[in-house]
Amino acid sequence: MSLYDRPLDLEAREIRLVRFQQDEATGSSGLQPTTLEMCILSLNGSLCFSALSYVWGDSADTVSITVNRSTFAATKNLHAALCHLSQADIEWIWIDALCIDMSNHPERTHQVSYMHAIYSLAHRVYLWLRTESFHTDVVMDYMAKSCTASGLHKNSNSYLSFPLPCAPQTRD
16 A cells, blocks of 8 residues: 555645554554554645644654555654654644655645645644754753743743644544
8 A cells, every 4th residue: 555545636735634543553542653644635624733844854764654554764853753742632733754745746846835835724833853952952942932922832842832723623
């Protein structure tokens, strides 16, 4: 089974979204950062989703994750972000490396031009730099101090979030 069963309908403003799944193999009750479900939805509809903006990291240094029962080579930095985000209250999330078929040039070009709209329509955007280090702590502390008045929330030293109002529904 291919990760991308079909190309997006670019005229219908379709995007892919993913969400964390429970690990059926182990029967674990928690959501697994390495097992995701993907769906295709239209930006023309009423959507409630989050988005992730992150540093991709070294494309040669990867961890295998499962998306719709297909294997995907995620960078270690994306995997670290997924590990943290799987603990957050996220229904659906847009992640460029997963949600854009990078091998489909017309789709990739179109989706990159839509990134502004995708981030603008997301009810919450997560910013992920990398796992904690002295340097990321300094950056996150600076951002937290600079943005406190605007309502930016510091959830940990790893990411900040800025919640926006959103209808509590998704279309399947």
